[in-house]
Each structure stands twice: as structure tokens, then as C-alpha cells.
Amino acid sequence: VFDQLDLVTYEEVVKLPAFKRKTLVLLGAHGVGRRHIKNTLITKHPDRFAYPIPHTTRPPKKDEENGKNYYFVSHDQMMQDISNNEYLEYGSHEDAMYGTKLETIRKIHEQGLIAILDVEPQALKVLRTAEFAPFVVFIAAPTITPGINE
Secondary structure: HHHOOOOOOOOOOOOOOOOOEEEEEEEEEOOHHHHHHHHHHHOOOOOOOEEOOEEOOOOOOOOOOOOOOOEEHHHHHHHHHHHOOEEEEEEEEOEEEEEOOOOOOOHHHHHHOOOEEEOOHHHHHHHOOOOOOOEEEEEEEEEEEEOOOO
């Protein structure tokens, strides 16, 4: 409901002096390569970029370690944290919940790294603050030229 009622008719724009961004947000339609760009930046520049480890309510697989690929939490704990507005975004998939906690982004910043986020546009409402200072990149789909692959 919040997104449906949010009507912006004017937003003031000001030029800010250059400053180091703490968060890089990749936006674009599904399938345009956001995940590939994110993974490439993290692989080639691990000293500059990191991705927040998501939280999930699903049980860990036998080779998974808490805090490495996921933070494993109970459904009740995740619901409590959601009610406390501790998640940037969250959702369900195959009977489990997944989400990105704001604290995991803060931990990346504390390490002096830039957090790379591949999020839905609604998440910008939370991120557009001095704390997260996002640099937002929109990744457009490639132009299809008629006749090239016909």
C-alpha cells in the first residue's frame, strides 16, 4: 500500500560536492546482467566491493556454514526483525524466507568496502539516506537491431 500511495510530483535536485559513495545499487530489468556485473566487480576487486550475505529461514544444507553464504535464522526471528524494520527487502521462495538485513550492509561499510546491491527499485526509499549514500546505476537492456540475427 505504501508504494501505491506514494505520489511524488516534484523532487528538489541539488548538486553535491564529490564524496566517496558507500553503496553501489544496480537497477535494471531481470536478465540484463546485474548479477554478472556484481559478481565481476567483487571477483576482480575484493578489496573494494562486497555483497551483503542474505538471511534465510531455510535449513542449512550439509556443506553450508552460517555466515558464509547465508545467515540461517528461525521464522519467528525473521518475522520479528521484519516488524522492527531491520530488512532492506525480503520475500519468500519455496516455503522459505530470504532477505537482506540493513546490518549486513553496515558491516560492509565498517570494513571500508563499498556494498554492491542488486535490489528492486522500492528499496531505494530506504537507501536514499546519508548513511547509505547510494550511487545508483541503471542497466538498460541491449538494443535489438532488426536483421542481425534473423
